[in-house]
Amino acid sequence: MEILIARHSGFCYGVKRAVDMVWDLVRQGNGPIHVLGNLIHNPTVVEELAKAGVRKVTRIEDAKAGILVIRSHGVPRQVITEAKERGLTVIDTTCPNVKLTHDIAQRLTESGYQVIIVGDLGHAEVEGILSYTDGRGIVVQEAKAIEENAERLKGKKIGVLCQTTIQLDILKQVVDALIGRARELMVHNTICDVTSKRQASTLELARAVDVMLIVGGHESANTARLAEISSLVGVPTHKVESAADLDPSWFRRDVITQNTQPGHISDTGRARNEMRVGLAAGASTPSEIIDKVKATLHSWEAMGVLDHTKA
Ligand code: SF4
Incomplete structure (x- = not known):
């Protein structure tokens, strides 16, 4: 069995920094020590x-004293002010990429721009950015929202920035919809390339293996997206939170053949007589969990647990 790991996998810089700080x-x-929400x-x-x-708390008032940790995707600035007023020591792990969006939103607002934030309505990161526009920013999820806000935007100086994880195509469509409406248009591409790199390397690996394992939390949206991308190429794909979720039957040749879409490499892979397993992981998966999954597969192979899976 050959185990290959996606080139861009696991903890991103911002999440690793937050976990290390805690x-x-x-x-x-x-x-x-209290964390406002799940750290990752x-x-x-x-x-x-x-x-x-x-300890995880969902409201500031649940932390009576001590330290309050702010997550990597940031919070509205009034949350930090309130925590300090309550006497808590605030440790802000907001990722520097997200912090940059706060600074840009504030600068644009102070310079008289109508700020447009391209991102998901209600998302924690977007709520944080919005607070730096003194609540005057407009959040748009897609280009058609520009049409809906046409009267509000007419003849204005408009400044655009975005949630760090949105797709570039959405930003482009919003900018296209704004050109011709604004008196002046200032665009800041604040997309973080971590997500796109993980998706591209998952796709590349999924095309070259017989089985894909996507390692990450069941609640993690970016892990779920990696699993979707992998499935799209027709390779049997399994999502695991840790090595404990692994199932030896996934590596049986008959099961793989049954679950592989026609045309995928494992149709022809039988000639190799060696199984290739791909591992990819979301931005909130630490390397120790990826290593444990890999080690478990190797130990199963060594113990003969996977003997029946050989072609
Ligand atoms: S995905 Fe990018 S912006 Fe978000 S925490 Fe990771 S490095 Fe920072």
Whole structure:
């Protein structure tokens, strides 16, 4: 069995930084430590932090004293102000890429631009950005929303920025819809390329293997998207949160053949007489979980658990 890992996989820079910052706090022994919401969409990491005494709270008032950690995708600025007013020590792990969108939104607002945020309505990151426009920004999910806001935008100076994880095509369509309406148009492409790189390398790997495993939290939207992308190329794809979710039957040749769409490589892969398994992981999956999945497959192979799977 050959196990291949997608070129861009697992923790992104911003999530790793946030998790490292919280473990540093644990080591320093100050506390109590509270996180506003789940630090990341990965239950294994969240459970480990909970065992180390890091408590999740959903409202600021649930943290009576100590430290309040702000997640990597940021919060509305009034949340930070309120936490400080309540005497909490705020540790802000907002990713520098997200922080940049806050700064741009504030600068554009102060310079008299009508700010347009291209992103998902109600998404935590978008709510954070919106707060830096003093609530005056307009959130648009797609280009047709520009038409709906036509009167509000007519003849104005317009500044555009976006949620870090949206698709470039959506930003382009919104900008196209704005040209000709605005007196002046200032566009900031604030998309983070982490998501697109993970999706492209998952696609590349899925085309070259017999089975794909997508490792990540069941709640993680970016992990779910990777699984969808992998399935699109016709390869049997399984989503696992950790090694405990693995099932030996997924690697049986008859099961693979049954679940492979015609034309995919594993149709011809039988000639190789060696199974190729691909591993890809979402931005909130730590490398230890990916390594454990890989090690479990190798140990099954060594113990003969997968003997019956050979072609
Ligand atoms: S996906 Fe990009 S913007 Fe979001 S936390 Fe990771 S590095 Fe930062």
